[in-house]
Amino acid sequence: MSEAxxxxxxxxxxxxxxxxxxxxxxxxxxxxxxxxxxxxxWWLLTNAEFQKTSRDDLTTRFHAEMHGDRAPGLIAYVDxxxxxxxRVGPRIDQTRLLRTRDVTTATDEPLDADDVxxxxxxxxxxxxxxxxxxxxxxxxxxxxxxxxxxxxVEAYPLDPTVTxxxxxxxxxxxxxxxxxxxxxxxxxxxPDRALVSLTLRG
Numbered sequence: 001m002s003e004a005x006x007x008x009x010x011x012x013x014x015x016x017x018x019x020x021x022x023x024x025x026x027x028x029x030x031x032x033x034x035x036x037x038x039x040x041x042w043w044l045l046t047n048a049e050f051q052k053t054s055r056d057d058l059t060t061r062f063h064a065e066m067h068g069d070r071a072p073g074l075i076a077y078v079d080x081x082x083x084x085x086x087r088v089g090p091r092i093d094q095t096r097l098l099r100t101r102d103v104t105t106a107t108d109e110p111l112d113a114d115d116v117x118x119x120x121x122x123x124x125x126x127x128x129x130x131x132x133x134x135x136x137x138x139x140x141x142x143x144x145x146x147x148x149x150x151x152x153v154e155a156y157p158l159d160p161t162v163t164x165x166x167x168x169x170x171x172x173x174x175x176x177x178x179x180x181x182x183x184x185x186x187x188x189x190x191p192d193r194a195l196v197s198l199t200l201r202g
Contacts, residue, residue: 012077012078012079012080013076013077013133013136014077015074015076015136016075016077017074018066018071018074018075018085019066020067022075023062023066025075025077025082026066026073026075026082026085028081028125029075029076029082029083029085032124032125033123033171034171035123037055037058038058039058039061039062040062040073040085040087042121043087043095043096043097043121044095046095046096046099050096070089070148072087073086073087073088073121073141074088074137074140074141074144076124076128076133078131078133082125083124083127083128083133084122084123084124084125085122086119086122086137086140086141087118087120087121088120088141088144088145088153089117089118090114090115090116090118090150091109091113091118091154092111092112092114092116094118094120097118097156098111101189102190103154103156103195105187105189106186106187106188106189107154107186107187107195107197109152109197113151115149115150115151115152116150116151116154117145117148117150117152118153118154119138119142119145120155120172121171121172122137122138122170122172123171124167126167134173134177135177135180138177139181142181142200145200150200151199151200151201151202152197152199153183153198153200154186154195154196154197155173155183155195155197156172157172157173157174157175157193157194157196158172158174158175159175159176159191159194160174162191163191163192175193178194178196179196182198183196183197183198184196184198
């Protein structure tokens with residue numbers, strides 16, 4: 001996975017793969033909004049599975065993911081402190097996406113395509129918001145997908161200019177951020193949300 005390092009306004013920002021040795025950092029990065037309760041497992045389970053899975057079991061699943069063969073996401077650090085998270089990986093591994101009508105009716109890609117990756121979840125800790133971390137996590141996630149051989153990257157952002165959202169509700173990212181990063185809007189299954197796509201290779 002790609003690693004990114006930058007200095008912004010005197011702060012050192014690093015974005016690193018969520019590997020097993022960084023599990024405690026990932027837990028810190030997820031400590032805002034719904035992150036602690038979800039453990040970034042929402043998109044991996046059906047609704048019925050998620051509802052019957054305890055917090056401890058979700059944490060165990062997340063721990064196993066991070067100790068697996070492929071890091072499930074990236075962690076942003078500000079001056080060495082875990083500050084944010086993004087999930088990026090093959091869409092076929094994110095079961096709920098493949099059962100979500102807003103995805104299945106909007107995508108142009110076969111649902112069984114293993115070279116389609118998804119950027120499905122962001123968390124930026126409250127103390128680190130307003131520093132452009134979500135955009136930096138997005139750029140690093142695209143680089144990670146490209147380096148892994150993904151053909152297409154999809155995402156499912158919300159549009160707060162249509163329906164006002166709290167910062168925590170924008171865990172999918174915003175339509176404008178993805179457009180600025182070069183993603184195209186494939187469809188708007190609802191006025192306040194979109195499926196966006198970026199082609200990485202032919």
